[in-house]
Each structure stands twice: as C-alpha cells, then as structure tokens.
Amino acid sequence: MKQERFSFIISGMNTTCDIAIVGAGAAGLAAAISAAQAARKAEAQLRVVMLEASDRVGRSILKTGNGRCNFSNADIAEGPAVANYRNAGFVWAAFEALNRAFPEPDFNDPVLAFFEDAGLEWRQEDDGRRYPLSNKASTVLDVLRAEAARLGVEEVCDTRVAAIEAPVDPDKPFTLRLADGQFWRAAAVIVACGGAAVEHIELANMRPEAVQPILGPLAVASADQAFTRELDNIRVRCCVSLFRDEAGELIHKHTESGELLFRPYGVSGICVFNLSRLAQAGDYVQINFLQMGDLDHSHDYLKSRFAGLTEHLGQAPTYEQFMRGLVVPRLTDAVLKRAGCNAQDTADVEKLFQILCLCSLEVAGMGPTDVCQVQRGGYAPNQFDAATMQSRVQPGLYVAGEALDVDGPCGGYNLHWAWASGLLAGHAAQAYVNALSSSQTLSHVGTE
Ligand SMILES: Cc1cc2nc3c(=O)[nH]c(=O)nc-3n(C[C@H](O)[C@H](O)[C@H](O)COP(=O)(O)OP(=O)(O)OC[C@H]3O[C@@H](n4cnc5c(N)ncnc54)[C@H](O)[C@@H]3O)c2cc1C
Known part of the structure; x- marks a missing residue:
C-alpha cells in the first residue's frame, strides 16, 4: 500500500x-x-x-x-x-x-x-x-x-x-x-x-x-492459615498434588514437584503456580515433604529410616529425632503442632506418613493476584x-x-x-x- x-x-x-x-x-x-x-x-x-x-x-x-x-x-x-x-x-x-x-x-x-x-x-x-x-x-x-x-x-x-x-x-x-x-x-x-x-x-x-489472573499463588482456607502463617517464608522442596472432591471421592488432578514457599495466606512457588491453572476453591493441595511422587515409596522410605534410626539409637526415635536431619526445625514444629503430636513422644510411622506425605490444605482461591503471571x-x-x-x-x-x-x-x-x-x-x-x-x-x- x-x-x-x-x-x-x-x-x-x-x-x-x-x-x-x-x-x-x-x-x-x-x-x-x-x-x-x-x-x-x-x-x-x-x-x-x-x-x-x-x-x-x-x-x-x-x-x-x-x-x-x-x-x-x-x-x-x-x-x-x-x-x-x-x-x-x-x-x-x-x-x-x-x-x-x-x-x-x-x-x-x-x-x-x-x-x-x-x-x-x-x-x-x-x-x-x-x-x-x-x-x-x-x-x-x-x-x-x-x-x-x-x-x-x-x-x-x-x-x-x-x-x-x-x-x-x-x-x-x-x-x-x-x-x-x-x-x-x-x-x-x-x-x-x-x-x-x-x-x-x-x-x-x-x-x-x-x-x-492465574499462574500464581494459592490462598488456603482460613482454618489452614494458622499453619501457613507459622511457616511464613519457609521454602521446601516437595511434591504437591491437587485433589478435588467429586461426589464424596477425592480425585487426583495433577502433581508437580519443586520448591514451595509458605506465605501467611497460603502457598506459592512455581509448582503451586502450575497447580493454580487447574485449582478451584474447595480443592485440596496435598504436600509430600519427602519430594516423592509415589506414596508407596514414601511409606517404604519412612519405615526404613525408622528402622535405621532405631538400630542406631538403640531404641525407637522420638518425633524430634526422626525429623532432625530430614526437614528444617520450623517445619518439624509446625507439622507436629498441627497433628497434635509431642516432639518427645516415640514416633509412629503411620502418623509420620500422615504428617509428612499427606499434608493437606484446602484451597480458598487465588492468592495475591499482582504476582500472577x-x-x-x-x-x-x-x-x-x-x-x-x-x-x-x-x-x-x-x-x-x-x-x-x-x-x-x-x-x-x-x-x-x-x-x-x-x-x-x-x-x-x-x-x-x-x-x-x-x-x-x-x-x-x-x-x-
Ligand atoms: C512477573 C512475570 C514473569 C513472567 N515470566 C515469564 C517467563 O519467564 N516465561 C514465560 O514464558 N512467561 C512469563 N510470563 C508470562 C509472559 O510475560 C506473558 O505471557 C507474555 O508477556 C504475553 O505477551 P503479550 O505480548 O501477549 O502481552 P504483554 O507482554 O503483556 O504485552 C502487551 C503490551 O501491550 C501494551 N498495551 C496494553 N494495552 C494497550 C493499549 N490499550 N494500547 C496500546 N498498548 C497497550 C502493554 O503496555 C504491553 O507492552 C511472566 C509474566 C509475569 C507477569
């Protein structure tokens, strides 16, 4: 032209x-x-x-x-x-x-x-x-x-x-x-x-x-915010999965692995950003702090660590002894408090599995939208x-x-x-x- x-x-x-x-x-x-x-x-x-x-x-x-x-x-x-x-x-x-x-x-x-x-x-x-x-x-x-x-x-x-x-x-x-x-x-x-x-x-x-806005942090339900507030600014490498309640059954939607960042309102980090593309209010974010996508492997690992520590200490480890060297102390304190466990009690493998591999937070919606990509x-x-x-x-x-x-x-x-x-x-x-x-x-x- x-x-x-x-x-x-x-x-x-x-x-x-x-x-x-x-x-x-x-x-x-x-x-x-x-x-x-x-x-x-x-x-x-x-x-x-x-x-x-x-x-x-x-x-x-x-x-x-x-x-x-x-x-x-x-x-x-x-x-x-x-x-x-x-x-x-x-x-x-x-x-x-x-x-x-x-x-x-x-x-x-x-x-x-x-x-x-x-x-x-x-x-x-x-x-x-x-x-x-x-x-x-x-x-x-x-x-x-x-x-x-x-x-x-x-x-x-x-x-x-x-x-x-x-x-x-x-x-x-x-x-x-x-x-x-x-x-x-x-x-x-x-x-x-x-x-x-x-x-x-x-x-x-x-x-x-x-x-x-999507591809951003997720806010969790107010009942779960006491936990995320306690862990504010803590970064953990983990696997994080999204579940949805469909007619009373929790259906797995997606799993990501990577670094998760706790914030007072909920959870952030690239792995959470990716989940946010699928998440809706009422869904559950399930964190496996062992960074394993497979729960059977996670369970086996916990059993074997428990057996190793029992042999080394000459007795079954306490929760505190089990967690030391595995996760940071602030995370130990927060997950034990949330589960109502005393750090000095003898650890129970099934309870540890619940605490460390099935940490579930209810999604309330997107977190602050100004950081959505x-x-x-x-x-x-x-x-x-x-x-x-x-x-x-x-x-x-x-x-x-x-x-x-x-x-x-x-x-x-x-x-x-x-x-x-x-x-x-x-x-x-x-x-x-x-x-x-x-x-x-x-x-x-x-x-x-
Ligand atoms: C913090 C952040 C980090 C990101 N990091 C990545 C990354 O690393 N990798 C990746 O793949 N994606 C990333 N993204 C996403 C990516 O930036 C966008 O998907 C991409 O920029 C979209 O390109 P676009 O050209 O469509 O829009 P934009 O890049 O947003 O460009 C739109 C342009 O239009 C102009 N404009 C708007 N309205 C008008 C108007 N009325 N008249 C004239 N001009 C107008 C704007 O000023 C802007 O310059 C990130 C996003 C954010 C916010």
Missing part, C-alpha cells in the same frame, strides 16, 4: 500505516518484526507501527523469569508438551502452521530460529527452559528492538488504543481511536495488548471472555484462524499472544506462545496488505 492513498497528519505525525500493532510486548514485537521481514523478502514497502501504551516498548519482557526471561522451552517443539496449553488444539494447529510458514532446515523450532537470526545467544536449563546466555531479560529485548529498528518498524509510545473500528468498506482502513481522542488509520491491525488490557479495548464487534480469558481462539491469527469474521484483524484465551504452565510456555502467534500474525498481515494493495486502491475515508 502506498501511504499517499489515505493520509492523516496529527501533531506533525502521519497517523496512517499499513499495519498497526496494538501493544509492543512479546507478541507485538514478534509480529512487527515478522511483518517487516516478510515485506523485505517480498521487496514491498510497508509501514509497520507499534502503538504502545507504556513509555517504552517491551517493558513486560523485562519482568519475566525474575529478570532472566525464560523465553522458550525445548519440550514444546517435541510435541506432547503442547497438550499443557489451554486450548491446546488451536495451539497445536498454530505451531504446525508456523513450521510450514517458517521452514527451518536446521531447527524444528521456528521461534528459536527467529531469535538466533536476530543474534540472541541462549542456553538451556532443567526441564527444557531456555534463557538468554547473558541471563538478562534486557538482552532479549535489545535484540528484538535492534531487529525491529533495522527493518524500519516504528515505535510510538505513550499511546493507548481505546477502540478499533472495522472499515465500513473492505477497501477502507481500520480506525484506531486513542485514549487521548486522536486516531490512527491502518490497512491491517494486530492486537497484541496482552491479557490484562484485553477487556479495555473495544474491538470491531468482537467481545472477549472475562479475564482472571498470566490472565486467563480474552478472545476465544475459535474466532480466529490458527494458521494466521486472523479473525474469522473481520479480514485484516489479527490477535496474538495473551489477548487470546491461551495459557501454559511456567517454563517458557507463555512467551513461546506470544512469539509464535506474533510471528504468524505479522507474516499473515503482510500478505494480506500486499494482496489488498495489488487488488485494489485503498481510499481516503474522509475527515473526522
């Missing part, structure tokens, strides 16, 4: 572009770069503009992975791990489309190839988690910004989009109304505003699902084509990243989704604008 076809000048800035990207976080940056790369490949002129509410692009990326940015996960490209995503069928179809759109002879992962091409050096940690080699989230943002600048993508910050109006005719542009009353025009729009903002943008006759909800994926992220009802309108109702566990899954869906949307939007420009002349829609 040639810019002179419709052109608005506001405060000295031409506010007409080919592709407007709403939000310059992970998905927005990937989309902008992908569109500009595709245009360069097609030797087409394309004005790509990122409209960002914050004072700088990519701020959300800097917070990720405790400032280290766990930007992807190797398991995703292996296949089965895709089932961990919400709306996994849609995500699977999108990843397949990404492999087709960006065939990579050396990788089976176009997201990784995208970052390597941009110059990011990375390394892999436990569970396939990928981080920049520098261990700094800012390095990820630096390579993205440099690549976007190299390709001529424009950053327009402190610009909050309030509404996106669909064109009245197919040959007319979208209108993006800003919170300050000004507007932009664009032939195609990619909405990449993240989950938290999705309900605050009016979008061309489309309604998002209500969003709710993802908002669940947003635009239902079935309204979009998984191969392009284009709306099924509004040509030229694309949604990527967390604005769609897709979320995954901790470990790089959510950023991987943001990059992947952004790459697809940018690539497809470029093709859309290209086709539009060769088939018809976009016309000026008149003055406001």
Whole structure:
C-alpha cells in the first residue's frame, strides 16, 4: 500500500500505516518484526507501527523469569508438551502452521530460529527452559528492538488504543481511536495488548471472555492459615498434588514437584503456580515433604529410616529425632503442632506418613493476584484462524499472544506462545496488505 492513498497528519505525525500493532510486548514485537521481514523478502514497502501504551516498548519482557526471561522451552517443539496449553488444539494447529510458514532446515523450532537470526545467544536449563546466555531479560529485548529498528518498524509510545473500528468498506482502513481522542488509520491491525488490557479495548464487534489472573499463588482456607502463617517464608522442596472432591471421592488432578514457599495466606512457588491453572476453591493441595511422587515409596522410605534410626539409637526415635536431619526445625514444629503430636513422644510411622506425605490444605482461591503471571480469558481462539491469527469474521484483524484465551504452565510456555502467534500474525498481515494493495486502491475515508 502506498501511504499517499489515505493520509492523516496529527501533531506533525502521519497517523496512517499499513499495519498497526496494538501493544509492543512479546507478541507485538514478534509480529512487527515478522511483518517487516516478510515485506523485505517480498521487496514491498510497508509501514509497520507499534502503538504502545507504556513509555517504552517491551517493558513486560523485562519482568519475566525474575529478570532472566525464560523465553522458550525445548519440550514444546517435541510435541506432547503442547497438550499443557489451554486450548491446546488451536495451539497445536498454530505451531504446525508456523513450521510450514517458517521452514527451518536446521531447527524444528521456528521461534528459536527467529531469535538466533536476530543474534540472541541462549542456553538451556532443567526441564527444557531456555534463557538468554547473558541471563538478562534486557538482552532479549535489545535484540528484538535492534531487529525491529533495522527493518524500519516504528515505535510510538505513550499511546493507548481505546477502540478499533472495522472499515465500513473492505477497501477502507481500520480506525484506531486513542485514549487521548486522536486516531490512527491502518490497512491491517494486530492486537497484541496482552491479557490484562484485553477487556479495555473495544474491538470491531468482537467481545472477549472475562479475564482472571492465574499462574500464581494459592490462598488456603482460613482454618489452614494458622499453619501457613507459622511457616511464613519457609521454602521446601516437595511434591504437591491437587485433589478435588467429586461426589464424596477425592480425585487426583495433577502433581508437580519443586520448591514451595509458605506465605501467611497460603502457598506459592512455581509448582503451586502450575497447580493454580487447574485449582478451584474447595480443592485440596496435598504436600509430600519427602519430594516423592509415589506414596508407596514414601511409606517404604519412612519405615526404613525408622528402622535405621532405631538400630542406631538403640531404641525407637522420638518425633524430634526422626525429623532432625530430614526437614528444617520450623517445619518439624509446625507439622507436629498441627497433628497434635509431642516432639518427645516415640514416633509412629503411620502418623509420620500422615504428617509428612499427606499434608493437606484446602484451597480458598487465588492468592495475591499482582504476582500472577498470566490472565486467563480474552478472545476465544475459535474466532480466529490458527494458521494466521486472523479473525474469522473481520479480514485484516489479527490477535496474538495473551489477548487470546491461551495459557501454559511456567517454563517458557507463555512467551513461546506470544512469539509464535506474533510471528504468524505479522507474516499473515503482510500478505494480506500486499494482496489488498495489488487488488485494489485503498481510499481516503474522509475527515473526522
Ligand atoms: C512477573 C512475570 C514473569 C513472567 N515470566 C515469564 C517467563 O519467564 N516465561 C514465560 O514464558 N512467561 C512469563 N510470563 C508470562 C509472559 O510475560 C506473558 O505471557 C507474555 O508477556 C504475553 O505477551 P503479550 O505480548 O501477549 O502481552 P504483554 O507482554 O503483556 O504485552 C502487551 C503490551 O501491550 C501494551 N498495551 C496494553 N494495552 C494497550 C493499549 N490499550 N494500547 C496500546 N498498548 C497497550 C502493554 O503496555 C504491553 O507492552 C511472566 C509474566 C509475569 C507477569
């Protein structure tokens, strides 16, 4: 599209572009770069503009992975791990489309190839988690910004989009109304505003699902808070399982292992964050402080430790003797108090099993939501084509990243989704604008 076809000048800035990207976080940056790369490949002129509410692009990326940015996960490209995503069928179809759109002879992962091409050096940690080699989230943002600048993508910050109006005719542009009353025009729009903002943008006759914070800490019932308060700030490595009472029967839903952090309101830590994707009020979180997923093994271990200590001490150990060297004293005190056991009484293996392996806390709901990593909800994926992220009802309108109702566990899954869906949307939007420009002349829609 040639810019002179419709052109608005506001405060000295031409506010007409080919592709407007709403939000310059992970998905927005990937989309902008992908569109500009595709245009360069097609030797087409394309004005790509990122409209960002914050004072700088990519701020959300800097917070990720405790400032280290766990930007992807190797398991995703292996296949089965895709089932961990919400709306996994849609995500699977999108990843397949990404492999087709960006065939990579050396990788089976176009997201990784995208970052390597941009110059990011990375390394892999436990569970396939990928981080920049520098261990700094800012390095990820630096390579993205440099690549976007190299390709001529424009950053327009402190610009909050309030509404996106669909064109009245197919040959007319979208209108993006800003919170300050000004507007932009664009032939195609990619909405990449993240989950938290999705309900605050009016979008061309489309309604998002209500969003709710997840992937965060869990609050426990007030009766269990005396226990978690007593252990505030204690970290334990454990296995933690989620159970749901279904018609009087406790049904196992999921188990995670890792570090759990006690807080006055309940429990936190990555393993709890992952459980929070499935948990609902009334569920039970069951902690096995022995870090064993298998309860039979846990029981056998307790019996064998009890026998070993009995032989060593010349008599059966007390609870205190049994726990010493196994867990930290504050945990010993708290679990014994909760179970009504005296530390100096002779330990009982069955009681120890209850205390250490079946520590059950009732879930009251999510804990503080400001530390949740993802908002669940947003635009239902079935309204979009998984191969392009284009709306099924509004040509030229694309949604990527967390604005769609897709979320995954901790470990790089959510950023991987943001990059992947952004790459697809940018690539497809470029093709859309290209086709539009060769088939018809976009016309000026008149003055406001
Ligand atoms: C503390 C924290 C740590 C995390 N760590 C990880 C991790 O290590 N690995 C991982 O995979 N995931 C992690 N996540 C999740 C991950 O950050 C998100 O899933 C991902 O950033 C979503 O990308 P997005 O581009 O869709 O949205 P965002 O990255 O949130 O970007 C949206 C952008 O849109 C802008 N915007 C919003 N509204 C408007 C508007 N009206 N007009 C214009 N611009 C607007 C915002 O300012 C923002 O820049 C973490 C999340 C949090 C909160």
